[in-house]
Amino acid sequence: MNSPNDVNSLEVSRLAYAYPDGTQALFGVDLTIGRGERVALLGPNGAGKTTLVMHLNGILTAGHGTVTVGGTPVRKDTLKEVRRRVGLVFQDPDDQLFMPTVRDDVAFGPANMGLTGEELERAVKGALDRVGMLEAIDRPPHHLSFGQRRRVAVATVLAMEPEILVLDEPSSNLDPAARRELAEILRSLDVTVLMVTHDLPYALELCERSLILSGGVIAADGPTRELLADTELLAAHRLELPYGFAVPAPAEPA
Template sequence: MSHHIVAADRLSFSYPDGTAALRSVSFSIHHGESVAVIGANGAGKSTLLQQLNGYLTPTSGQVRIGDFPVTPKTLHDVRRTVGMVFQNPDDQLFMPTVFDDVAFGPLNLGMPTKDVEQRVTAALDTVCAGHLAAKPPYRLSCGEKKRVAIATVLAMDPAMLVMDEPTSGLDPFSRREVIKLLNEFSHTRIITSHDLDMVAEVCDRVIVMHAGEIRADGAAEDIFADAGLLASCRLEPPFSMQACVVCAKRGGQTS
């Protein structure tokens, strides 16, 4: 396998209505990296993620996973390598129980029942959701659904985790639990999010998209320190990196 686990080469994509969502996007991601793809709404982030395991087919250009291009003939192997966690966990959870949802993928690989049970148990334990195994997914909280959706992917033993807005809709405690979980993974991680404070905690590298193009690609601390770049892409620095207006005013009053 190539030392690049993911590579996009002049990747473009247009929707049937003619909307150009991606415009000649190129990048490579090495094994073990944690990379965020950020941008305002409509920047092309989710469209890009769906190219990485063949949910969408590029209009032109190519995506490679390891040494293999993503094509209809390689989708089976690609989807075992690239685990996709959708923004809305209800798009992934559809079986009668949590156990059934997590077992669905391994069973479809033809694995023996005993091995499937071991994978399900291990995946649910990893996301601290073993106690939810017998519950129907619709009875879960949003945070619980997020963790179970991640478990459905972990049960497939992918080399890479691709996550679309993993902390959206979560309360502060659940958000913190997901961030902790993401930091514990050794997988290659590609994450889109508007939660830039989460990105600053989880990702060392950031790719900035705007109008379907990559505007910047570099170390997270450098990207977030470039206020001009962020503003031009309708973004703001993480709250943790912004000056406190209240404190500044107080400082001015006491100086």
């Protein structure tokens, strides 16, 4: 293992992308995420958030610019390595959990990486333990509650020991308790996290730093607290805090 700061978990440089029908979605995105950081990627619907995420593990390949994960550039010949390092958690856990049991599902990634037998079992149990779902190991995913399914979805990528965990709208459709439980789990993980969301309080709760993606470029990059306090900046990018919500004063000096 390298020391925490000599390689960045994620570097995106001048990334541009147009869909095959000609619609340009990204117009030169630059961002860097250091090891161990938890960063929120904020933006209104249609800002290109999902398009950007699809580039991070090479499902879409850059029209222009580069993406580098833990020092490895995303290219055709590095796809296998990159997909191991970028853990993508999709918005709908029913898309993510496609195997008949929780155990098989969490084992899918590590087994594709070549783990077998005892080693595979250890990876599966370790990942489920980290999200507090070890007791559900032999249950079929459709017997779990929505919040439990989302936690198992996080475990499916944790089992691959990713360099960076990328979560697409992690708080969507969760009830308040499930939302808090997921936050506690995410905070307890010692991996780099990129959280794509327009749930601003959740970003404030979990991420020190935020990026605003708007119109296919990074429009702002800074401490979450400062960005959310800037009402004009938020309004310019179709973002706003929920009714009755004000950025609370910092609990401890930064």
